[in-house]
Amino acid sequence: MPASGDFFEQVYAVVRQIPEGKVTSYGAIARFLGSARSSRIVGYAMKASLAMNEVPAHRVVNRNGLLTGRHHFSPPEGMQRALEREGIAVSDHQVQDFESVFWNPEVLLA
């Protein structure tokens, strides 16, 4: 495990707490961690998380509800299928009713 990934581990911790049937965005996580402008890093962390089968990266999409990272999955369409399996409607690589299935990391503060 990359001990040099301080930010990464924080991201993983949050993503792992995402309840089933819910999704979140990179920016939401970045903002929750205190680095609102480091949303890029969150996405980069997710790519690395694919190597570790302990993070549900398929529950993380961009702020548009678009499955931007589907191409990094194996198979790419597997991400969409995984979301639908959890009860999330996905169409054309886009989460339907995104606001309804959106999960805010702020709930971890409780």
Place this chain on the structure above:
DNA sequence: CCGATGACCATTT
């Protein structure tokens, strides 16, 4: 060691 790049987002031109 330095430069470039990446599952993004928000602001400015």
Place this chain on the structure above:
DNA sequence: AAAATGGCCATCG
């Protein structure tokens, strides 16, 4: 309103 650019942290060459 659309397009371009800056910013962030970490990894790779």
